[in-house]
Amino acid sequence: MGGTGERIKLFKIVCDRVPQDLSSPSGTPDPALSSQCACATPWLPGNRPAAIPAGGEALTWPSSCLREWLKDLCEKNKWSHKNSPIIWRELLDRGGEGLLLGGYNEFLEYAQLYHGVTSSMTTELMKIIAQENLETHIEKELEEEARKDLINPLQVWITSASVPACYNLIPILTSGEVFGMHTEISLNLFDNKEAEENLRSVVAETQDLVAPLLQSISICTRVEDAFRQAHVVIILDDSTDQEVYTLEGCIRSRLPLCRLYGYLIEKNAHNSVRVIVGGKTFVNLKTVLLMRYAPNLAHNIVAVALGVEGQAKAVLARKLRTTPSCIKNVIIWGNISGNNYIDLRKAKVYRYESAIWGPPNYSRPVLSLIFDSEWVNRQYVATLRKLTATGKQFRPILAAHSIATTLKYWYHGSPPGEIVSLGVLSEGQFGIPEGIVFSMPVKFENGTWIVLTDLTDIEISEQIMTRMTSDLIQEKLIALGDLVSFQPYQSETDLAKGYEKTTLPTTYNNQENQRVSDAVDFLDPIPQTISEKPHSQELINDSGDKTVEERQIN
Numbered sequence: 001m002g003g004t005g006e007r008i009k010l011f012k013i014v015c016d017r018v019p020q021d022l023s024s025p026s027g028t029p030d031p032a033l034s035s036q037c038a039c040a041t042p043w044l045p046g047n048r049p050a051a052i053p054a055g056g057e058a059l060t061w062p063s064s065c066l067r068e069w070l071k072d073l074c075e076k077n078k079w080s081h082k083n084s085p086i087i088w089r090e091l092l093d094r095g096g097e098g099l100l101l102g103g104y105n106e107f108l109e110y111a112q113l114y115h116g117v118t119s120s121m122t123t124e125l126m127k128i129i130a131q132e133n134l135e136t137h138i139e140k141e142l143e144e145e146a147r148k149d150l151i152n153p154l155q156v157w158i159t160s161a162s163v164p165a166c167y168n169l170i171p172i173l174t175s176g177e178v179f180g181m182h183t184e185i186s187l188n189l190f191d192n193k194e195a196e197e198n199l200r201s202v203v204a205e206t207q208d209l210v211a212p213l214l215q216s217i218s219i220c221t222r223v224e225d226a227f228r229q230a231h232v233v234i235i236l237d238d239s240t241d242q243e244v245y246t247l248e249g250c251i252r253s254r255l256p257l258c259r260l261y262g263y264l265i266e267k268n269a270h271n272s273v274r275v276i277v278g279g280k281t282f283v284n285l286k287t288v289l290l291m292r293y294a295p296n297l298a299h300n301i302v303a304v305a306l307g308v309e310g311q312a313k314a315v316l317a318r319k320l321r322t323t324p325s326c327i328k329n330v331i332i333w334g335n336i337s338g339n340n341y342i343d344l345r346k347a348k349v350y351r352y353e354s355a356i357w358g359p360p361n362y363s364r365p366v367l368s369l370i371f372d373s374e375w376v377n378r379q380y381v382a383t384l385r386k387l388t389a390t391g392k393q394f395r396p397i398l399a400a401h402s403i404a405t406t407l408k409y410w411y412h413g414s415p416p417g418e419i420v421s422l423g424v425l426s427e428g429q430f431g432i433p434e435g436i437v438f439s440m441p442v443k444f445e446n447g448t449w450i451v452l453t454d455l456t457d458i459e460i461s462e463q464i465m466t467r468m469t470s471d472l473i474q475e476k477l478i479a480l481g482d483l484v485s486f487q488p489y490q491s492e493t494d495l496a497k498g499y500e501k502t503t504l505p506t507t508y509n510n511q512e513n514q515r516v517s518d519a520v521d522f523l524d525p526i527p528q529t530i531s532e533k534p535h536s537q538e539l540i541n542d543s544g545d546k547t548v549e550e551r552q553i554n
Helices: 010-014 031-036 063-077 104-115 123-151 164-174 193-208 247-252 255-268 283-293 295-300 306-320 373-389 396-412 462-479 492-496
Strands: 037-039 087-089 099-102 154-159 185-190 214-220 232-235 274-277 301-304 331-334 340-343 348-350 363-365 420-425 437-445 448-451 506-508 530-532 538-540
Touching: 099 104, 154 164, 164 185, 164 193, 164 396, 185 193, 193 214, 247 462, 255 283, 255 295, 274 283, 274 295, 274 396, 283 295, 283 301, 283 420, 283 437, 283 462, 295 301, 301 396, 306 331, 306 373, 306 396, 306 420, 331 462, 340 373, 340 462, 396 420, 396 437, 420 448, 437 462
Parallel strands: 154 185, 154 232, 185 214, 232 274, 274 301, 340 538
Antiparallel strands: 037 087, 087 099, 301 420, 331 340, 331 437, 348 363, 420 437, 437 448, 506 530
16 A cells, blocks of 8 residues: 555556546556555445555455554554545655645545546445445455465364264264365364373374375363364263262253353354264253354254164164165154154165166155064164164264264265254254254255255154153253253153153163263263163154154163
């Protein structure tokens, strides 16, 4: 800008138009004019000013920068001028002090008096120029972001990084399969101080991979440094060191760590960070608590449901004697790590060897191929319920693959026409109460997820919906201190049949009364000892009237 010694052609700065607006009577630019004056462009509402030096390259500034520059310039030269443009006469070739001319009108008077140059530029034209300046600035910002993406790696943070799931996840993330073959990543392993030695072993082994896309891998054990500039945050199993003897205590123990993580993510992470939550227990609860304490990022926080979905497909594939990858569109509703609902009404199988055969894109409804309704409604449900109850839906290999696949879809889109299950914040879709995280059918496209509210014939009965949502609502209320005790849902049918009132079962992996963790201190990661089991796991068949509602009592 002016005062720096650069020559600036004024007509290029102000209008970037045909020279006749600020030219000599002959129609050619007046070199005397362009070498004697310097200015900032008109500062209009929404305008981010630009100046164009003799070389022709646009220089764009945010309005805040121009204000500061204008103030400093006037203080330096002892001028009194508060608006843009500011124009002064300065013999750049010969040096000398600048002579303030004033604003745009004053400059036009000067140009007409000393150079015989007039301008017919109107306010409307100036506004058009301002809009062009803004568009130029936006284009340059986008180009700069694209350039930074090529230089700066994607910052990926993994919490509780000493757990086995992380060990299995790292090779997938560094392979290029998830974020793309041209995206470099930087891994940040976050855990407590006691896990540091184990993390160093993981770092050493990861470096031995010599992964071309891994720019760096580091360890973080300081809470205040967590999630710095994170683009992706992966929440794995957490641990606590607080004694927990009841279900309610176990639920409440999740709050401190989620509150801490939510605060740190919103404070330290990139404003477009994507947070993905996994784990064996209380996955939906942890997700909704993170949303509560990172409200500006709520839409970018999701819970992984592909582990349950994958197991549901695998059990079906064994029954049909096909491969799990051939089965699509199995929908998981409800609590990912608890009382969920397996919906096969949209499920299809591709490349199935039977009397009817077709091309690779030919599919058949899964339920039309399983003639044993007793197996579908009882054994199938019981098998999946057992897997969820023991936490086997989050075994290391399956957990890593589920997280990686969800991230891959998030960045590159899910397969066209395929239904994906994902835990997201309910906004009342499908009759689900608002404000809880609920697994439901979605698709990924253009870097985001979209709930498939246009699906037909997937209505869920009020009784089944109430059974699933009751757990999630109560968990949230207990965690926040708005409810004292958990009351398992019982339908009128249950009561009529004389079902015994039970509490949500819990299981101790090692021994009774074993210590579980307190999240805020984040010091002593003892393995998780209380596992959540579902009230029931239900399945809808193609007719919608054959359901099994089984309760598991510990």
